Amino acid sequence: MATTxxxxxxxxxxxxxxxxxxxxxxxxALRQYREYLLGLDVISHSSGSARCRIGFGTDVxxxxxxxxxxxxPGEVPNRGKVVxxxxxxxxxxxxxxxxxxxxxxxELTQFLHRCLNDYDGIDLEKLCIIPNxxxxxxxxxALVLDFGGNLYDxxxxxxxxxxxxxxxxxxxxxxxxxxxxxxxxxxxDPEEAEPVPGWADVPLAVTLNWxxxxxxxxxxxxxxxxxxxxLTVTVNKNGHICAIQKSGLxxxxxxxxxxxxxxxxxxxxxxxLALWP
Amino acid sequence: xxxxxVNGPELSVAPLVATVDAEGAVNxxxxxxxxxxxxxxxxQDGRSAGDIRPIYLRAGLVNQASGSAYFEQKxxxxxxxxxxxxxxxxxxxxxxxxxxxxxxxxxxxxxKRRALHRDxxxxxxxxxxxxxxxxxxxxxxxxxxxxxVYISVIQCDGWxxxxxxxITCASVALIDAGIDMIDSVVAASTLVANPxxxxxxxxxxxEDAHPHIDAGVLLVAxxxxxxxxxxxxxxxxxxxxxxTKATEACLEVCxxxxxxxxxxxxxxxxxxxxx
Numbered sequence: 001m002a003t004t005x006x007x008x009x010x011x012x013x014x015x016x017x018x019x020x021x022x023x024x025x026x027x028x029a030l031r032q033y034r035e036y037l038l039g040l041d042v043i044s045h046s047s048g049s050a051r052c053r054i055g056f057g058t059d060v061x062x063x064x065x066x067x068x069x070x071x072x073p074g075e076v077p078n079r080g081k082v083v084x085x086x087x088x089x090x091x092x093x094x095x096x097x098x099x100x101x102x103x104x105x106x107e108l109t110q111f112l113h114r115c116l117n118d119y120d121g122i123d124l125e126k127l128c129i130i131p132n133x134x135x136x137x138x139x140x141x142a143l144v145l146d147f148g149g150n151l152y153d154x155x156x157x158x159x160x161x162x163x164x165x166x167x168x169x170x171x172x173x174x175x176x177x178x179x180x181x182x183x184x185x186x187x188x189d190p191e192e193a194e195p196v197p198g199w200a201d202v203p204l205a206v207t208l209n210w211x212x213x214x215x216x217x218x219x220x221x222x223x224x225x226x227x228x229x230x231l232t233v234t235v236n237k238n239g240h241i242c243a244i245q246k247s248g249l250x251x252x253x254x255x256x257x258x259x260x261x262x263x264x265x266x267x268x269x270x271x272x273l274a275l276w277p
Numbered sequence: 278x279x280x281x282x283v284n285g286p287e288l289s290v291a292p293l294v295a296t297v298d299a300e301g302a303v304n305x306x307x308x309x310x311x312x313x314x315x316x317x318x319x320x321q322d323g324r325s326a327g328d329i330r331p332i333y334l335r336a337g338l339v340n341q342a343s344g345s346a347y348f349e350q351k352x353x354x355x356x357x358x359x360x361x362x363x364x365x366x367x368x369x370x371x372x373x374x375x376x377x378x379x380x381x382x383x384x385x386x387x388x389k390r391r392a393l394h395r396d397x398x399x400x401x402x403x404x405x406x407x408x409x410x411x412x413x414x415x416x417x418x419x420x421x422x423x424x425x426v427y428i429s430v431i432q433c434d435g436w437x438x439x440x441x442x443x444i445t446c447a448s449v450a451l452i453d454a455g456i457d458m459i460d461s462v463v464a465a466s467t468l469v470a471n472p473x474x475x476x477x478x479x480x481x482x483x484e485d486a487h488p489h490i491d492a493g494v495l496l497v498a499x500x501x502x503x504x505x506x507x508x509x510x511x512x513x514x515x516x517x518x519x520x521t522k523a524t525e526a527c528l529e530v531c532x533x534x535x536x537x538x539x540x541x542x543x544x545x546x547x548x549x550x551x552x
Contacts, residue, residue, distance in 0.1 A: 074287070074288065103400070103404060106397055106400050106401055106404070107401060107404055109397065110397060110398065110401040114512055229412075231509070236514065239516070239517070240514045240515060240516050241511065241514070241515055241516070241517060241520050242513070242514050243510075243511055243512055243513075244495075244509055244510065244511035244520070245509070245510050245511075246408065246506070246507075246508050246509045246510070247408060248408065249407075249408060249411040249412065249416075250411075250412055251412035251500060251503070251505035251506060251507045252505060252506045252507075252509075253503075253504065253505050253506075254499070254504045254505060254506055254528065255504070257506050257509075257524070258521055258524070261517060261520060261521070262517065
């Protein structure tokens, strides 16, 4: 994680000592999220969009655009595609050195790509229109408008909300010849449009921050500078773990690791259950 | 596509195998297709589910580098060169050394030809590897400096096993470079095919035989003496029991690999002393 360099060793020490006794600068418990705001349908030209702001810090805007695409030879013949991109807006990252910003963009993009494309989540096979010919392609573009810690959780929250909000037009398929050739028309009527198949299986993330022999959720920007390592666990509605990723330069003791995996989103954290089935 | 260079074909195709039948006629047949693993069969290369492929390791091959290593696991071949610690190029003061990693899959390393430039996937892997190695390196011993780790994957038989190999190989190269470390880093990967088969160190054909939809992949890097996990990546839907089981399996294998690493390190020290 890039640092702005605006934290002194004394401050780091103060915050870290606090973790050991369960006290945080903003008065929260170790397992308590900040308040969040979630807005749907915020960009009119997109097929679906959402904005998530957590604790008046991190602010992520996600727009989903749906387009028809060709299935090229060599690609899986019966699956649609999801293309992800995460970008930290220059207004947030001015203070960071350019390489750190690039690295973060790439890390988040690849993470999102793996969450949505490779495994489970969105039902890619239902996004196929005609096998070997055409499919739907979902462009998921996230823009980080402001940064105040806990980017992973906020990002997935906004993405899940945007996918919930997305509508894919219906298509009418007809056979044109005896040899099984098919053609299709996209039906323009917005009333006929359908939700993204499998959006409800898209996981949410909980990032656990390991610092001073304890772990806590939803780090603020200052707290993030004081953590040794972060463990992001994404969990779907059935309680399955969909992805795990460690980040940060520290190590996590083997003893605590299994316990960290069992942490689940709970109602009393005040976490985004708005879209939780 | 880069038109200034001679580009190889996009896809490589398995050759037909010549067989001679009872009447002496020669037939050309396709190789047997890849088959999924079932608990009561052996794996394609005769291993059982918990076995890894045999490791060959050597430190100190690249004369130019401060330290280097070569790691081989059957068809997975990785080399790594470590340069530094050297002075930071930028004037900015930093209390800790910067551990800079780069990984490149050579164009002919995988089934599909890889681009010559570094793609986003490789950049992310480089990030993973830096995060996996950092806890072991005493970065505070080298203020204002950069340690560069360059890894090339010469041949890749199983994507995640190649990444695990790269981490172990890089850690050996760092040791060979004489950089202060608290422990070596070893990594292991596993493929969890539903419902509960844990295939350690999966080869490419096994990764292909278990498509992502019903399988998960787990990679764990650890400091064996400190019993600390330095990196963990999981892809694919698994329930908590499967994840725990797979992690335990990985850690067990890590301990074995650690033994191998120590053995080869001792050997290379003796070799160097003789010269």
